[in-house]
Amino acid sequence: MSVPAPELLAAQARALVRAQWGDATPIAAEFAGGAALVEGASGWVLLAVNPLAALGPSLVWAERRSLTTLHLLVETAAGIVARRAQLFAAAPTVWQIEGAALAPAIAASPRAILEPQPAPALTQLLLDADVEMVVEEGIVRAEVLGLEVARISHGTTTSGTPIDEPVLEVGVGHADRELTGMLHGNLPPDTQLARVIEIVRAARRVGAERHPLNQLAPERWLRAALLADPGRVGLRELHAAPPAEPRPNLRDPAIAVAVGIDNAGQTVVVACSVGIHLDLVPAAADARLALSPDARLLLVVPERDAHPVTRALADRLAHPAELIALPGDGRS
Numbered sequence: 001m002s003v004p005a006p007e008l009l010a011a012q013a014r015a016l017v018r019a020q021w022g023d024a025t026p027i028a029a030e031f032a033g034g035a036a037l038v039e040g041a042s043g044w045v046l047l048a049v050n051p052l053a054a055l056g057p058s059l060v061w062a063e064r065r066s067l068t069t070l071h072l073l074v075e076t077a078a079g080i081v082a083r084r085a086q087l088f089a090a091a092p093t094v095w096q097i098e099g100a101a102l103a104p105a106i107a108a109s110p111r112a113i114l115e116p117q118p119a120p121a122l123t124q125l126l127l128d129a130d131v132e133m134v135v136e137e138g139i140v141r142a143e144v145l146g147l148e149v150a151r152i153s154h155g156t157t158t159s160g161t162p163i164d165e166p167v168l169e170v171g172v173g174h175a176d177r178e179l180t181g182m183l184h185g186n187l188p189p190d191t192q193l194a195r196v197i198e199i200v201r202a203a204r205r206v207g208a209e210r211h212p213l214n215q216l217a218p219e220r221w222l223r224a225a226l227l228a229d230p231g232r233v234g235l236r237e238l239h240a241a242p243p244a245e246p247r248p249n250l251r252d253p254a255i256a257v258a259v260g261i262d263n264a265g266q267t268v269v270v271a272c273s274v275g276i277h278l279d280l281v282p283a284a285a286d287a288r289l290a291l292s293p294d295a296r297l298l299l300v301v302p303e304r305d306a307h308p309v310t311r312a313l314a315d316r317l318a319h320p321a322e323l324i325a326l327p328g329d330g331r332s
Contacts, residue, residue: 009035013046042069056278079108110290114138119166146220218274223256235260244286267295281313297321
């Protein structure tokens with residue numbers, strides 16, 4: 001997707017502000033992935049590129065400028081941005097861009113959690129293969145240390161071929177599932193699965209040489225480590241859960257979510273992240289809203305990623321989150 005030049009984004013932001021607040025005369029300020037304007041203690045941010053990932057950065061931007069009023073101007077996903085924004089104390093106001101005008105954004109309701117369609121034989125095959133089973137968007141996925149190696153497909157295959165019965169599609173990512181289907185489709189599903197599991201386990205292990213298979217989805221690897229030993233974060237049980245919004249793809253930063261029970265019997269939502277991502281807190285709070293709004297929220301990161309900015313955002317939530325830093329990379 002092409003991104004408009006900064007000067008064009010700044011001009012758009014200024015025109016929108018002028019149309020809504022005719023007497024405002026803000027000055028331009030820098031904001032990556034959009035445009036920003038400031039007047040006194042008020043700020044306006046045009047979230048032009050990936051608005052969901054820009055909410056956290058916009059809050060940090062406003063905090064660093066000691067702004068007391070923040071307006072977010074959003075064209076796409078405004079309802080989701082509004083839903084996430086209202087989870088913060090002193091929440092920013094989110095505006096939907098409608099042509100050359102603005103309208104208050106209506107917060108979208110949390111997405112329904114989809115249950116998978118039954119496929120008992122294939123589900124048993126995955127159980128026998130000793131993989132992690134995760135359900136997201138109603139799809140049963142098999143993972144090895146957080147990396148998807150297979151999924152149960154209904155209705156159509158990855159390539160769009162209609163199917164009458166559920167099938168197991170084996171492979172890491174869309175392209176690999178298609179390739180495996182073409183090259184090894186004549187093999188029984190359990191044989192295909194065993195082959196891919198062996199390849200992934202050989203590369204995806206602590207201490208292995210750098211390889212694409214051990215660089216993908218590090219946050220899900222971290223979650224897999226916690227699922228195997230929830231006591232590391234003070235929980236007595238923990239199960240994988242879907243995020244509030246679908247993850248973009250294997251390569252883009254995301255959070256990995258789980259739900260568990262602590263030693264006091266309280267429900268806990270856990271959000272794992274690797275790297276310093278300012279959208280961690282909004283995305284995690286959104287996941288809690290969808291899964292269990294009154295639960296404790298734990299943000300689990302490797303110790304090197306426990307940045308004070310993340311902690312400050314966690315404290316700013318109306319229902320604050322707890323930041324837990326695990327030693328090393330958190331996987332062992």
